Amino acid sequence: MSRPRSKTWVLPVSVLLALLLGLLPLPGWLQPLRPYWLALVVAYWVIETPEKVGLGFAFAVGVVADLLYGGLLGEQPLRLVIMAFILQRFRARIRFFPLSQQALAIGGLLVNDRIVATAAHLAMGEPTLPWLYWWAPLLGALLWAPLFVVLDALRLGRRGK
Template sequence: MSRPRNRWLLPVSLLLALLLALLPLPAVLQPLRPYWLALVVAYWVIEAPETAGLGFAFCIGIVADLMFGSLLGEQALRLTIMAFILQRFRARMRFFPLSQQALVIGALLLNDRIIGTVVHRVLGEPVLPWEYWWAPLLGMLLWPPLFVLMDALRQGRRG
């Protein structure tokens, strides 16, 4: 259970994820940009299910769609699907070691790319080049340190 003094962590982590997604990167690094928002939403769905659920994921996705100027509802759909899968397997996933959790997150981020590609193909929109398929791997590698950092902040641990 989170302490009242750490209530700032959820909104700040979401704001930081949105800002990291908007941060300009060189063209060479752009395909490697992890889906920060999905990583942060995944953390909250796993660790604070009473606060972060499907409605939470949908609303954050709509905000992201509006901020990024993307197809309205696309990120909301992608984040809601991810949150649904995480909610379904949350009880099991919490007992996985971080390395196995990272594999699950990697699979979810890959699934996210597939859903985005299907949505774009159905609507006749351009799809991302193949280089962008490396980002889920980077997100998978970032999951353990992100999880440990967020958990330490949420529980108020130091060092």
């Protein structure tokens, strides 16, 4: 029995789409709810293809995000590398959780990401994000299951042939 061939274009396209979704202009009242798309996509790839995506990949994508988004240089790589490290450490457990439990774990990682971002802003003397921005990890956790299913279907292709 042969394994289905993975499609190599899905990884760069998904990262590019996540970067573009981070640049998408939103109305002021929706801005605090913007999920951290890049973290969700990197989390998927770290969990599913650890041989391709690791700490170096998370760092490189974070630098690109910093250059695109224009924030503190080094903040995005720090946030993504911390998340990727935690995911690598617990990958064997998280991978076999049902999607609902995976979503809770990802939500916890996104809350941790907000804590790291707040600590980085405080350390650099930058203003911290308003309290409404703490709702975005909840939305990210809710989006985990659909994102996982779509990326899995694209990565593996149709199985019922």
